[in-house]
Amino acid sequence: MNMKKIIWSAFTILVLAGCGNNVKEVARVADNIHRRVLTVDTHCDTPMEMVETGFDLGQRHDRGCVDFPRMIEGGLDAEFFAVFTSQGPRNDSAYNEIYEYSLKVLEKIHENVGKNSSMASIALSPDDAYSLKKAGKIAAFIGVENGYPIGKDLSRIKEFYNRGARYITLAHTRNNDICDSSTDSAGPEHNGLSEFGRDVIGEMNRTGMIIDVSHISDKAFWDVLNLSKAPVIASHSSCRALCESPRNLSDDMLLALRDNMGVIQICILSDYIKTPDPNPELDAKIAALREKYGDYQKLSEKEKEAYRAERWDIRERYKKLATVKDVVDHIDHVVQVAGIDHVGIGTDFDGGGGVEGCKSVADMKNITIELLNRGYSKAEIEKIWGGNFMRVFRQVQEMREKEL
Numbered sequence: 207m208n209m210k211k212i213i214w215s216a217f218t219i220l221v222l223a224g225c226g227n228n229v230k231e232v233a234r235v236a237d238n239i240h241r242r243v244l245t246v247d248t249h250c251d252t253p254m255e256m257v258e259t260g261f262d263l264g265q266r267h268d269r270g271c272v273d274f275p276r277m278i279e280g281g282l283d284a285e286f287f288a289v290f291t292s293q294g295p296r297n298d299s300a301y302n303e304i305y306e307y308s309l310k311v312l313e314k315i316h317e318n319v320g321k322n323s324s325m326a327s328i329a330l331s332p333d334d335a336y337s338l339k340k341a342g343k344i345a346a347f348i349g350v351e352n353g354y355p356i357g358k359d360l361s362r363i364k365e366f367y368n369r370g371a372r373y374i375t376l377a378h379t380r381n382n383d384i385c386d387s388s389t390d391s392a393g394p395e396h397n398g399l400s401e402f403g404r405d406v407i408g409e410m411n412r413t414g415m416i417i418d419v420s421h422i423s424d425k426a427f428w429d430v431l432n433l434s435k436a437p438v439i440a441s442h443s444s445c446r447a448l449c450e451s452p453r454n455l456s457d458d459m460l461l462a463l464r465d466n467m468g469v470i471q472i473c474i475l476s477d478y479i480k481t482p483d484p485n486p487e488l489d490a491k492i493a494a495l496r497e498k499y500g501d502y503q504k505l506s507e508k509e510k511e512a513y514r515a516e517r518w519d520i521r522e523r524y525k526k527l528a529t530v531k532d533v534v535d536h537i538d539h540v541v542q543v544a545g546i547d548h549v550g551i552g553t554d555f556d557g558g559g560g561v562e563g564c565k566s567v568a569d570m571k572n573i574t575i576e577l578l579n580r581g582y583s584k585a586e587i588e589k590i591w592g593g594n595f596m597r598v599f600r601q602v603q604e605m606r607e608k609e610l
Contacts, residue, residue: 236574239584240281244339245570246592248286248373248471248550249349249420249442251557256314259511263346264322269518271555271566274325277344280570284335284345284592286441287315289371290557291352293380293387301357308355312348312369319346328370331603332596349418349441352378353385358402360409372599373416375441376403376426385426388452398425399433407433414606416599419443420453420473420552427459431466436605437598438466442473442552442559445539449481457543464544467601469594471552472536475559479536480528488524495520530563534576537590546586550595 252272255261266275272285289311291304319326329335329345338345348370356362356374366374377387381395384403396403407430410417417438419427430438440463446454455463455470463470476482499505499513540549553559555567563572577587 232575232578233571235578236571237281239574239578239587240571243584243588244284244335244592244596245282246284246286246335246345246550246595247282247555247567247570248439248552248595249288249351249473249557250285250553250555250559251288251290251351252555253287253311253315254290255556256318257311258507261318262322263318264325269515271553271560273567274322274344276566276568278325279568280566281574282344282567282570283339284329284347285567286347286349286373286552288349288351288375288557289315289355289366291354291378293352293354293378293382296383298357301355301359305355305357305362308350308366309369312366312371315346315348316370330370330372332599335592335596347372349373349375351375351418352382352421353406354378354382356384356406358383360405363406363409363415364413367413367415371415373418373439373441374410375418375420376406376430377422379421385429386423388421388423394423394425396426398423399429404429404433411435411602411605412609414603414609416602424452424456424459427455428462431462434466436602437468438463439468439595439598440470440552442475442554442557443470444473444478445470445536447543448536448539449478451478451481453478460540460544460548464548467598469548469550469598470540470544471550471595472533472540473552473554473559474528474533474561474564475554475557476525476528476561477558479561480532483526485524485526488520488526491520491524492517528561530561530572530576533561533564533573534580537577538580546589547594547597549590551591 250272255270263274267273289308291308294300319328326344326346327338329347335345350366350371353374353376376384379387380390381387384406385399386394386396411434417434418441419430419438420440420443444454446456495516537549574587
């Protein structure tokens with residue numbers, strides 16, 4: 207630790223010790239931290255709204271979780287916008303259709319950031335993010351959630367990279383041609399990675415594309431770590447020891463991620479943070495909504511928008527959410543098991559993410575306040591908010607440069 211960090215940490219400790227329960231003073235320290243360090247969220251699903259409703263990131267919205275004005279309010283410097291595709295049929299026609307759709311989403315992200323160039327720019331590297339922060343602008347990164355658009359064509363990995371994507375989540379809620387999902391009701395298909403999936407790992411290492419192990423099965427996770435020459439990330443996952451879910455990582459997986467020099471980005475989707483209590487009222491409202499609208503994929507764009515609005519209202523009124531304290535419990539757990547160098551934050555905003563005290567990017571400083579209240583230093587908070595992820599990002603890039 208350099209002298210500047212030692213002085214800052216000592217200052218923070220003295221301020222907090224002197225202010226006791228002075229909420230305003232702790233908030234002031236948090237504000238100062240957000241001005242000084244790079245803060246990164248590694249997963250949001252906001253691009254779906256860009257495609258379906260023409261959502262403008264440059265405008266402040268009452269609905270949804272992510273836009274540039276609220277990022278500025280919350281002191282969030284960098285966001286990974288996900289090109290999400292739901293798993294569908296696995297044939298040539300479907301592959302081509304979903305590939306074209308994913309390119310459309312990529313184009314919408316570039317277009318949306320471009321028209322708000324006074325506030326943000328597309329970022330392709332850690333250096334870009336730090337430079338943009340220095341210039342007072344937001345860094346807009348791109349990730350691909352679900353390897354489905356790759357189809358069976360390895361060249362698409364490089365194409366997605368050339369179009370600005372910097373990580374690919376290998377699968378989503380169902381098995382695909384790459385690997386098994388952690389939540390496919392049909393059970394495992396490949397017993398981990400498929401043979402094609404093994405080729406995908408090698409190509410991602412060569413291309414410099416970060417491998418994201420969120421959503422994949424335990425066996426697929428272990429296969430990836432055995433094969434990858436580069437560190438990997440879990441862009442939006444949490445701890446199974448605190449919330450039993452196949453989407454979360456076990457302590458053994460956290461230790462393996464540590465040995466891989468990777469990082470888990472804590473997902474703040476409430477059901478992955480705290481096992482939900484029975485909520486029959488919410489369940490009944492959601493069931494009635496689904497019955498009212500039928501198959502979502504067959505709805506018109508106007509009907510989809512109405513469905514999402516009603517679902518948002520129901521969740522806001524009836525869902526019992528986990529809290530920021532619960533989120534930081536997961537950060538604490540990773541630190542205790544794997545160490546401070548292997549944890550970050552990936553909210554899953556606009557994909558279900560959000561807890562009491564942090565329902566949008568405008569609330570991000572509340573996580574920092576809770577970290578301060580628990581005694582984390584500025585240097586440790588800097589690692590959690592982006593330093594750890596950026597280290598992995600650089601290592602993946604360095605491997606790419608060696609391969610070229």
